[in-house]
Amino acid sequence: MVRHIACLRGWHPALARAEIAALLPEMNVTRLEGRRLLALAGESEEMALAEAVAVSSGCQAILCHAIVWPCEGEATIDRFMPVILEHLNNHPRDGTVAVRAWRHEGRIEGVGPSRLAQRIGGRLHDMGYAIDLEHPQHRFGVVIDASSNTIACGWMLGFGDESDGVSSRKAAERPFFKPVSLDPRLARLAVNLASGPVGKGATIDVMTGTGGFLIEAALSNRIAVGLDLDPMMVEGTIENLEWALNAEGKTEHSAMVLTGDATKLTEALGELGAPICGFVLDPPYGRNSQGSIEPMALLESVLASAQEVANTDAGLVLILPIHPMGEHPDEPIPSRADINLLHGDWQEIEHALRNAHWSVQNRWVEHVHASLSRLILHATIAPQD
Numbered sequence: 001m002v003r004h005i006a007c008l009r010g011w012h013p014a015l016a017r018a019e020i021a022a023l024l025p026e027m028n029v030t031r032l033e034g035r036r037l038l039a040l041a042g043e044s045e046e047m048a049l050a051e052a053v054a055v056s057s058g059c060q061a062i063l064c065h066a067i068v069w070p071c072e073g074e075a076t077i078d079r080f081m082p083v084i085l086e087h088l089n090n091h092p093r094d095g096t097v098a099v100r101a102w103r104h105e106g107r108i109e110g111v112g113p114s115r116l117a118q119r120i121g122g123r124l125h126d127m128g129y130a131i132d133l134e135h136p137q138h139r140f141g142v143v144i145d146a147s148s149n150t151i152a153c154g155w156m157l158g159f160g161d162e163s164d165g166v167s168s169r170k171a172a173e174r175p176f177f178k179p180v181s182l183d184p185r186l187a188r189l190a191v192n193l194a195s196g197p198v199g200k201g202a203t204i205d206v207m208t209g210t211g212g213f214l215i216e217a218a219l220s221n222r223i224a225v226g227l228d229l230d231p232m233m234v235e236g237t238i239e240n241l242e243w244a245l246n247a248e249g250k251t252e253h254s255a256m257v258l259t260g261d262a263t264k265l266t267e268a269l270g271e272l273g274a275p276i277c278g279f280v281l282d283p284p285y286g287r288n289s290q291g292s293i294e295p296m297a298l299l300e301s302v303l304a305s306a307q308e309v310a311n312t313d314a315g316l317v318l319i320l321p322i323h324p325m326g327e328h329p330d331e332p333i334p335s336r337a338d339i340n341l342l343h344g345d346w347q348e349i350e351h352a353l354r355n356a357h358w359s360v361q362n363r364w365v366e367h368v369h370a371s372l373s374r375l376i377l378h379a380t381i382a383p384q385d
């Protein structure tokens, strides 16, 4: 079976793993020893893999038909070079090439990315490849992972950048900003986790506020709808959406912003002409929320309404502020872990999800600061009797 390796960014590998699994549902995704390396097993068109990397928030690159080599130091590299050469012979490419090498999780003594890139580049040159460092048609990616003392390499999809190009679009720079605005990196990840592959259907940002999720869904070529009860938020979100699309030079998109009630989605959304495959939900909370009704009753109604309009294989991502419970970047939190919400009671959330026939798949925690963390919850439609 074909096996590729996904290389994850360091921000939250556990969430990035779930994101890639959602974007590539046909692949079997397993964590390798290094927390930022994932094995992807199965058959998938290279175009589908490339699209997953291009829209993802947490994945730096996919190394195709990758090889993984234990690396203790410089001496191991001499033994690795013939293996790389054989790999290159087995997987030739047409066109110009370059090597991109980088480190994950610290250093392996005596093994540096520049030196390794030069050595592999030299072999590629000897094999007759034209090297183009600026705009190569193919990049050969090499990751030196110090957490597992391994090197993974293969022809690469994506650019291997630690910075995602998503978090550089700071929410505070948008024309319409409120402190509730979501960080684009998390918003993009939530959209992908909830909705799966881009062509699957529409993503609904049910209580869009300043358009955090909507913008990320629109920029990743999704059919995207942002809905808010407050006309001022709708106006501001339209402004933010236009600004973001302009900034990325995007002239065509399938995004819209509607004024409407998230507890009455059938009415609010009308005929979309596409199945709804993802809901992203950052509800109002606490005493100062602009909600139409009390926050827990609102959430319960929205979950039920979303279930009514959802496609049978739809996903939902709910984000809630919680009291800090330590950092958990490597794994989801155990299903029995106590969650201490900033507003309200966790049992009530569980009850609301169950009542509305949403089945919780996993929960993760993102540490924000000393007095705030976030719970990121992924649910899918519960099987009906």
Ligand SMILES: C[S@@+](CC[C@H](N)C(=O)[O-])C[C@H]1O[C@@H](n2cnc3c(N)ncnc32)[C@H](O)[C@@H]1O
Pocket (backbone or CB within 6 Å): 180, 181, 182, 206, 207, 208, 209, 210, 211, 212, 213, 227, 228, 229, 230, 233, 260, 261, 262, 263, 282, 283, 284, 285, 290, 291, 292, 293, 298
């Ligand atoms: C926490 S904010 C969302 C913030 C958003 N994620 C962002 O990035 O700006 C919650 C939003 O829910 C909206 N809202 C409250 N009740 C609603 C309802 N019944 N239907 C639709 N929107 C509602 C509020 O107007 C508010 O803008």
